[in-house]
Amino acid sequence: MKKLIFTAFILACTFSAYAQDDLLDLLNEEQGEQTDYAIATFKGQRLINGHTVVTRKKSELEFLISHRFGRVNSGIKEFFGLDAANVRFSLEYGLTDGITAGIGRNSLQKVYDGFVKYNLLRQSTGKVNMPFTVTGLSSIAIRTADNFDFEDDDFASKVSYTHQILVARKLNEKFSVQISPTFVHRNKILENQANDIFALGFGGRMKLSQRIALNAEYFYRLTDELDSQFNDAIGIGLEIETGGHVFHLNFTNARSMAERAFITETTGDFFNGDIHFGFNISRVF
Amino acid sequence: MKVSRIFLALTMFLITLSVSAQKRYLTRTGHVKFFSSAPLEDIEAHNGKVLSIVDLDKGEVAVDMLMKGFEFEKKLMQEHFNENYMESGKYPKSTFKGKFEVPDGLKNMVDGAYEVDVTGEISIHGVKKPLSTKATLTVANSQLSGELIFNVRVKDHEISIPKVVVRNIAEVVEVTASFNYEVYK
Secondary structure (H helix, E strand, C coil): CHHHHHHHHHHHHHHHHHHHCCHHHHHHHHHCCCEEECCCCCCCCECCCCECCCCCCCCCEEEEEEEEEEEHHHCHHHHHHCCCEEEEEEEEEECCCCEEEEEEEECHHHEEEEEEEEEEECCEEECCCECCEEEEEEEEEEECCCCCCCCCCCCHHHEEEEEEEEEEEECCCCEEEEEEEEEEEECCCCCCCCCEEEEEEEEEEEECCCCEEEEEEEEEECCCCCCCCCECEEEEEEEEEECCEEEEEEEECCCCCCHHHHHHCECCCHHHCCCEEEEEEEEEC | CHHHHHHHHHHHHHHHHHHHCCCEEEEEEEEEEEEEECCCCEEEEEEEEEEEEEECCCCEEEEEEEHHHCEECCHHHHHHHHHHHCCCCCCCEEEEEEECCCCHHHHCCCCEEEEEEEEEEEEECCEEEEEEEEEEEEEECCEEEEEEEEEEEHHHHCCCCCHHHCCCCCCEEEEEEEEEEEECC
């Protein structure tokens, strides 16, 4: 009798082992571990002035219009800076999912710029675990306005280069941070300036709601110039996203939007009220 | 006593055999498409890595897919879909589990198309809702395939559409699924 019960027990076990397994559990097992890539670390290719790790995807064309007005503390006579505007237009195109090339034109000093950006690593969890997204950026800026400070203002002296390694991490659904080691080379400089400038960029984005985020960025210059009239660039901005558009409303002490100019030649003192209001409007086609 | 033991062993053997020979069919490359038709824009996305399993003995079916597996024509749209609407970081999967009456022909894998009424529960964006729909299961040369079309009301799954894009995204999204199953071992 005992044996019979035992056999029946084994039988019940065997049977239940087959019958019990839920089909969804079974599929979950079959699915296995996947690589989950972080998405939307930042919404735009720019945080405020500086580049983010974001690249455009293959065949996407981004049209970016940026404005920086004059200083807010210039008073009512200048309509708090709105009378003077520096404008940059650019077209930025995804050659592949990881490589974006762009050209732009700034009204300030009539600077033409061009850049190439290449995504090297993507933050992911699961099968492939990668804590950071890493993107490289190289840009060139060519000033076409004359500079009367230079006696001999040939073409080479109008050119400068910027190289950055952008390292970002999306910490959670709401908060992303970026650190950007930066090298700027200026072909021609004024006395007491350095041709090569190293800087460390810091940036962050915090989502306030599903479509609104707060952005901040800071470029800390590591190279001491003998007589520097320039300040570190600081920016705070509000980002509003609607479908294919991203709007940035920015407050920054830098007036230019070319890497060389805002990283190494920002004149405004943010804490003294030398703040330029501005906006970026991005449309992706 | 001996006879009864042999009898028992035989019964056990037979039951085990019949249980292990149950007819289960699986696919890892199921295809799900959704289509949203709104005044300003038609949006279509495809996921070609959908898992599904059918049990023809019990008349059960299950579907499991990763929302990040949906591919859109515009990558930016794909990002919005995952970040703003589906919140794929929080709710990575959508699943369905349902039951249906198995026609005799289908049970014996006789060639033909069988229309069945499937009732079950669909889970999207972490919200479970009952779903009843017709599905067609087809047997051809001992191969099983399945097809179904149904509608999902976006609101039912607590997916909010902001007013700015209300004319770009439909309230009811049409979902088309097709599966080519293989014997599950």
